[in-house]
Amino acid sequence: MSTRTPLTRFLIEAERAGQINAELRLLIEVVARACKGISYAISKGALGGVLGDAGASNVQGEAQKKLDVLSNEILLEANAWGGHLAGIASEEMDEPHPIPDVYPKGNFLLLFDPLDGSSNIDVNVSVGTIFSVLRCPDGVTEPKTAHFLQPGTAQVAAGYTVYGPSTVLVLTVGHGTHVFTLDRETGSFILTQRGVRIPEDTQEYAINASNARHWDAPVKRYVDDLVAGRTGPRGKDFNTRWIASMVADVHRIMSRGGIFLYPVDAKCRDKGGRLRLMYEANPMAFLVEQAGGAASTGHQRMLEVQPAGLHQRVPVVLGSKNEVAVFERYMREG
Numbered sequence: 001m002s003t004r005t006p007l008t009r010f011l012i013e014a015e016r017a018g019q020i021n022a023e024l025r026l027l028i029e030v031v032a033r034a035c036k037g038i039s040y041a042i043s044k045g046a047l048g049g050v051l052g053d054a055g056a057s058n059v060q061g062e063a064q065k066k067l068d069v070l071s072n073e074i075l076l077e078a079n080a081w082g083g084h085l086a087g088i089a090s091e092e093m094d095e096p097h098p099i100p101d102v103y104p105k106g107n108f109l110l111l112f113d114p115l116d117g118s119s120n121i122d123v124n125v126s127v128g129t130i131f132s133v134l135r136c137p138d139g140v141t142e143p144k145t146a147h148f149l150q151p152g153t154a155q156v157a158a159g160y161t162v163y164g165p166s167t168v169l170v171l172t173v174g175h176g177t178h179v180f181t182l183d184r185e186t187g188s189f190i191l192t193q194r195g196v197r198i199p200e201d202t203q204e205y206a207i208n209a210s211n212a213r214h215w216d217a218p219v220k221r222y223v224d225d226l227v228a229g230r231t232g233p234r235g236k237d238f239n240t241r242w243i244a245s246m247v248a249d250v251h252r253i254m255s256r257g258g259i260f261l262y263p264v265d266a267k268c269r270d271k272g273g274r275l276r277l278m279y280e281a282n283p284m285a286f287l288v289e290q291a292g293g294a295a296s297t298g299h300q301r302m303l304e305v306q307p308a309g310l311h312q313r314v315p316v317v318l319g320s321k322n323e324v325a326v327f328e329r330y331m332r333e334g
């Protein structure tokens with residue numbers, strides 16, 4: 001008998017264990033199937049006519065790539081008819097997307113960044129999809145923005161899919177973080193790691209160092225001490241990586257530890273930060289905490305931030321929990 005555990009079996013066993021209900025199981029299956037479609041579209045590269053700019057901008061004022069638009073459409077179409085959702089929010093859409101009246105409504109809200117890291121697509125570097133699932137408030141059938149503005153602690157599921165050398169889905173339903181690898185021969189996501197544990201300490205950090213002149217003093221001091229290595233107050237050498245695809249940088253941390261930082265700086269202060277709370281920071285924070293790591297704004301646990309806007313940005317630090325605590329100490333010391 002096969003010892004391989006496909007995603008479907010994993011989710012049925014989670015339902016039997018009372019961790020999820022049938023509607024949430026269907027939701028996750030549908031999102032995973034949509035991610036397979038995105039993976040296949042991306043893998044065509046220049047042969048698929050899907051590279052380059054779409055010729056429009058999103059709510060963030062950022063130029064949309066063709067694959068941003070296509071990924072968003074794949075996720076919207078896949079989730080419209082299943083009856084598991086009351087509403088959808090996306091980085092690519094200003095307002096929440098209603099479920100068409102011709103379809104039944106469900107009890108969940110789905111939020112996603114359909115293609116994170118899209119500035120890397122045209123140079124064939126890993127990109128990904130990030131998603132977050134919330135409960136729709138009781139009695140609400142036409143959810144408005146306010147109904148989505150729940151803190152990260154309210155998430156019932158979160159995940160990302162990295163479209164890299166292999167396509168990997170990383171998922172939590174609140175009982176650990178688990179890794180599934182796409183078997184392209186069968187089209188199934190197969191469980192390849194049950195119960196990720198992020199090492200509590202690290203010697204690897206991820207930050208965009210070109211922003212150094214814009215950093216606040218505590219951030220500058222923290223990074224300078226990392227660079228000083230064993231000759232400085234940290235007493236050990238550090239290595240650095242910056243892929244500029246959050247999903248890829250976070251997946252490295254899931255795989256071997258590390259700390260990821262996108263602090264607020266003079267360049268992005270007026271926006272509140274670079275990364276978005278609802279569909280980037282919160283799902284990643286849920287996944288990282290469920291894997292034994294930590295995620296914060298530098299001052300506050302990420303999952304406890306009370307959202308004020310659907311596309312709100314926040315400073316982000318996450319990863320190996322002892323290193324996140326060291327960064328937070330630098331921030332307290334000023």
Ligand code: AFP
Pocket residue numbers: 062115116117118119120208244245246247274275
């Ligand atoms: P894009 O989706 O516009 O490529 O942005 C990716 C991202 O939101 C996140 O995935 C990266 O960690 C971060 O931005 C990279 O930001 P910089 O381009 O400022 O390094």
